[in-house]
Amino acid sequence: MKIATYNINGIHSHFAVLLRWLEETQPDVVCLQELKATDDKFPRKELEKAGYGAIWLGQKSWNGVAILSRDGEPHETRRGLPGDENDSQSRYIEAAVNGVLVGCLYLPNGNPIPGPKFDYKLAWFARLQAHAEELLAADIPVVLAGDYNVIPTDLDALNPKSWVRDALFQPESKAAYANLVAQGWTDSLRHLHPDAQIFTYWDYFRNRWERNSGLRIDHLLCSPVLAPRLRQAGVDREVRGWEKTSDHAPTWIEISDA
DSSP: OEEEEESSSTTTTTHHHHHHHHHHOOOOOEEEEOOSSSSGGHHHHHHTTTEEEEEEEOSSSOOOOEESSSSSSSEEEEEOOOOTTTOOOOOOEEETTEEEEEEEEEOOOSSSSSSHHHHHHHHHHHHHHHHHHHHHHHSSOEEEEEEEEOOOOOOSSSSOOOGTTTTOOOOHHHHOOOOHTTTEEEEHHHSSSSSOOOBBBBBBSSTTTTOOOOBBOOOEOOTTTTGGGEEEEEEEEGGGGGGTTOOOOOEEEEEOOO
């Protein structure tokens, strides 16, 4: 079973790239972030023609998350992250697919710092930690996949010093991610490639793609029940080089049958 996460950075702007990637790689489950589309504008019929059922949580111009499945429509279990009933941003959706609970998330960017956006980022992270603990207590196979907007370590950036004033690399952000993993989650890509400098995102500006000045900010965390089934993890890096593409590349894991 192949589970992928992909910040599409506008599902309409980059839909042709998404369809091409789905056809070439045929992942079983896909978590999408930054749909930048309202619910009624989600391309459900087009994805069904491509062989994927979907659930989604849209938002006009910003945010938006979705889960795609080759095995029919995912069984939705949650819309929105618990902990703040006044939070109107579309950043979390959850579904059961083939015996695995999949949480798709788009963690806030947090810039500029300091300020309310960074405060919101840390508060959202705290809510994610609380929900993640509940998922672990259920003792079931879970993957939390998405754009975490966190550079966990120096190894996860080509030039760490250039990010020291960015919300993605603040001590509080890195600590929040480390504390989440310390609950018992396995950072799949880093677990299987402990010393490799692997990136999932390259900014459009300053020729970062051409210089391979990237970041690893898209992560798939596996619960203790699921982690022993982890077989492979990687990044479809070439997708970032396609025409009219997202600034992220699809990141994926492969797990064995239960």
